[in-house]
Amino acid sequence: TTVLVLNGPNLGRLGSREPDVYGSADLVALRAMLEADAGDGTRIDLRQTDDEGELIGWLHEAVDSGTSVILNPAAFTHYSYGLRDAAAMVTKSGLLLVEVHLSNPHAREAFRHTSVISGVATGVIAGFGFDSYRLALDLVVRRSAE
Numbered sequence: 001t002t003v004l005v006l007n008g009p010n011l012g013r014l015g016s017r018e019p020d021v022y023g024s025a026d027l028v029a030l031r032a033m034l035e036a037d038a039g040d041g042t043r044i045d046l047r048q049t050d051d052e053g054e055l056i057g058w059l060h061e062a063v064d065s066g067t068s069v070i071l072n073p074a075a076f077t078h079y080s081y082g083l084r085d086a087a088a089m090v091t092k093s094g095l096l097l098v099e100v101h102l103s104n105p106h107a108r109e110a111f112r113h114t115s116v117i118s119g120v121a122t123g124v125i126a127g128f129g130f131d132s133y134r135l136a137l138d139l140v141v142r143r144s145a146e
């Protein structure tokens with residue numbers, strides 16, 4: 001099975017972007033970590049975009065290919081109804097969509113306390129850095145085997 005690990009705007013700058021908040025490791029390191037965690041039967045397809053339309057297209061692709069998704073919507077979390085509607089299609093089709101965040105948005109500025117994605121996600125893991133993704137991968141792999 002393949003797991004899509006989708007990352008929204010500014011996450012391509014991980015490693016140099018606000019390392020006090022997001023740590024000093026980059027997406028290449030994240031991919032390597034997830035690939036090391038994944039069993040032989042699991043392929044990690046990790047992508048990042050700053051473009052809302054591209055991210056929405058990837059969720060359509062997940063629906064069409066029947067692929068579960070780990071999604072860090074980044075700033076789109078807080079205001080993108082288009083992304084929310086696309087995420088709803090994923091979970092309504094019976095696929096898992098785990099919303100992840102490196103930081104704990106609830107411990108930060110007020111505008112980060114709202115997620116328009118969470119209401120249509122299967123669940124949310126936030127505040128554990130790369131471990132947020134690792135926990136999400138563990139869940140997706142375990143549930144896919146059920």
Ligand code: DQA
Nearest residue numbers: 073074075101102103105112
């Ligand atoms: C983030 C939290 C968002 O509020 C922020 O806009 C991001 C990253 C996180 O992973 O902690 O870009 O999704």
